Amino acid sequence: MSTIDFLQAADIVAPQLLGCTITHNGVGIRITEVEAYLDSTDEAAHTYRGKTPRNAAMFGRGGHMYVYISYGIHRAGNIVCGEEGTGQGVLLRAGEVISGMSTAQERRGADVPFARLAQGPGNFGQALGLEISNNHASVFGPSFFLTDRDTEPKWVCGPRIGISKNKEAPLRFWIPNDPTVSGRRGYPKG
Secondary structure (H helix, E strand, O other): OOOOOOOOOHHHHHHHHOOOEEEEOOEEEEEEEEEEEOOOOOOOOOOOOOOOOOOHHHHOOOOEEEEEEEOOOEEEEEEEEOOOOOOEEEEEEEEEEEEOHHHHHHHHOOOOOHHHOEEOHHHHHHHHOOOHHHOOOEOOOOOEEEEOOOOOOOOEEEOOOOOOOOOOOOOEEEOOOOOOOOOEOOEOOO
C-alpha cells in the first residue's frame, strides 16, 4: 500500500509516483513516466474550464482515479491529487509491466515489444485494462492497488507531451534512460 499523501498538489505527488507499482485487473505496472496537471490555472488541465460530467472525478478528493477517453479510442488514467474541489491529477504516461504479462500482452497484442506494452498513456491504460467505470475508484483498493517503491529512483523533469497549451511547463517527470519512457521530438528520451 502507498504512503503518498495525495492531498498534496499534483506537481509534488508526480515524482513520488515514479517507481511505484499500480495493479488493476490482473496487471501490475511499475510507473516510469507521469505528467502533473494542476488546478484551473493550468490551461492544459481537463479542469481548466470548470467541472463537467466528463471531468467530475478530477474534482474529487486525492487518491482516486480519473479515467477518460483520449482520441475517441484510448482509456487514459490519472490519479487525482489535492483536496476535494481542486481539480488536479497526475497522468500515468508510461511504465513497465511487472505482473500479469500474458494479460497485458493479450490486451496490447502479441507483437508489441515488452518495453512498449505500457508506453504512452493510451497504451498504459489498455495494458492495465482501464474503463470509464473506474472513475472515482480509490487507488487503495479494492479494484486498484498502489504500492510504494523500494527505493527512490533518479528522475528528471521537463515539458509535457502531446498538448497545445502550457506545453513548456516542466510538469513531466520520468526515470532517465528507462526503455519504457515515451519520447518527444527534440527532447531526449531518457
